[in-house]
Amino acid sequence: MGRWQPGARGRLGQAAMELYVERGYDQTTVAEIAQRAGLTSRTFFRHFADKREVLFAGTDAVQDRLVTALDAVPADTAPLGVVRAALVAVAEAVGDDHDHSRRRQQVISTNAELRERELVKLAAWSRALADGLRRRGADEHAASIAAEVGVAVFRVAFERWATGPGDRHLTDVVRDSFEQLPTA
Amino acid sequence: MGRWQPGARGRLGQAAMELYVERGYDQTTVAEIAQRAGLTSRTFFRHFADKREVLFAGTDAVQDRLVTALDAVPADTAPLGVVRAALVAVAEAVGDDHDHSRRRQQVISTNAELRERELVKLAAWSRALADGLRRRGADEHAASIAAEVGVAVFRVAFERWATGPGDRHLTDVVRDSFEQLPTA
Numbered sequence: 001m002g003r004w005q006p007g008a009r010g011r012l013g014q015a016a017m018e019l020y021v022e023r024g025y026d027q028t029t030v031a032e033i034a035q036r037a038g039l040t041s042r043t044f045f046r047h048f049a050d051k052r053e054v055l056f057a058g059t060d061a062v063q064d065r066l067v068t069a070l071d072a073v074p075a076d077t078a079p080l081g082v083v084r085a086a087l088v089a090v091a092e093a094v095g096d097d098h099d100h101s102r103r104r105q106q107v108i109s110t111n112a113e114l115r116e117r118e119l120v121k122l123a124a125w126s127r128a129l130a131d132g133l134r135r136r137g138a139d140e141h142a143a144s145i146a147a148e149v150g151v152a153v154f155r156v157a158f159e160r161w162a163t164g165p166g167d168r169h170l171t172d173v174v175r176d177s178f179e180q181l182p183t184a
Numbered sequence: 185m186g187r188w189q190p191g192a193r194g195r196l197g198q199a200a201m202e203l204y205v206e207r208g209y210d211q212t213t214v215a216e217i218a219q220r221a222g223l224t225s226r227t228f229f230r231h232f233a234d235k236r237e238v239l240f241a242g243t244d245a246v247q248d249r250l251v252t253a254l255d256a257v258p259a260d261t262a263p264l265g266v267v268r269a270a271l272v273a274v275a276e277a278v279g280d281d282h283d284h285s286r287r288r289q290q291v292i293s294t295n296a297e298l299r300e301r302e303l304v305k306l307a308a309w310s311r312a313l314a315d316g317l318r319r320r321g322a323d324e325h326a327a328s329i330a331a332e333v334g335v336a337v338f339r340v341a342f343e344r345w346a347t348g349p350g351d352r353h354l355t356d357v358v359r360d361s362f363e364q365l366p367t368a
Contacts (some may be wrong), residue, residue, distance in 0.1 A: 038245065120303065123299075142343075144340040145337060145365070148339060152329075152335070153332070156328045181333065
């Protein structure tokens with residue numbers, strides 16, 4: 001989800017990710033994250049609700065970007081084309097730091113609660129996309145299918161990219177993955 | 185997920201669903217479910233780990249059916265066609281009791297924890313489908329995409345069917361929904 005910003009929030013995010021990878025997510029406490037960042041737990045809680053939310057910082061901003069991109073797609077585009085364009089725009093935004101994404105994916109994959117939280121995030125994207133398609137006049141059912149299918153493709157592409165060597169940009173992997181859709 | 189079986193397990197399932205709809209899931213206790221079924225809490229816990237798992241009884245059996253159906257699809261079928269056939273087979277198995285599915289969907293939609301559990305169930309289906317496709321020799325990436333996309337389509341179809349009037353069989357709604365896939 002992009003490089004950590006400078007300042008307390010960024011230092012906490014960086015420290016948390018280091019500790020999650022070094023010790024494991026379950027074994028890391030907020031106090032340890034704060035200490036590694038040279039800050040207090042109180043400062044941590046000013047920026048994040050809990051240690052889980054460090055990994056989901058920026059989720060709302062990404063969803064906003066998804067909706068903005070969707071609204072900018074030309075009106076005569078088919079639902080799945082609209083969804084693809086919006087998700088490629090998100091890929092542009094979140095695909096500039098492969099190392100961060102690789103480590104984040106690694107941490108999430110080891111913990112059931114984090115995997116669930118990630119699914120919930122993606123379900124929210126899907127709802128936002130379907131709502132956007134309906135605003136554009138798409139049929140209710142077609143909107144839901146395009147949104148769910150698009151997010152499914154993005155998810156596979158993102159995981160492939162994040163767990164791979166990072167020699168390509170995420171946008172290319174997302175585009176290629178959409179190409180894999182039928183002809184069933 | 186099909187009609188409740190007779191016997192203690194079935195009575196507990198029936199009682200739980202009634203109470204979840206009447207009072208709300210959060211407001212219902214295991215003691216109340218057992219009482220409504222004319223049984224003890226101890227008997228409840230012999231059949232279900234907790235009140236959540238009543239709504240996910242039969243999940244493993246459905247996943248087994250998914251894999252069995254997948255393995256039975258002719259070898260020259262494209263990945264998404266294999267996934268569609270397996271999910272239509274599941275629709276046959278779970279689509280015979282619209283009223284049960286409607287109430288279950290209603291309960292799940294009102295509770296974040298249950299929605300998450302449902303997402304986790306579907307993610308497990310997707311993994312099982314992707315594994316099955318790879319066993320059949322499908323490319324790793326193509327297998328993941330077909331599995332995720334297929335489950336996404338099924339999910340939208342199931343929700344549409346469960347929240348609708350139930351005048352069609354789930355298998356028809358699932359087939360129609362796969363027809364909605366591109367031409368993007």
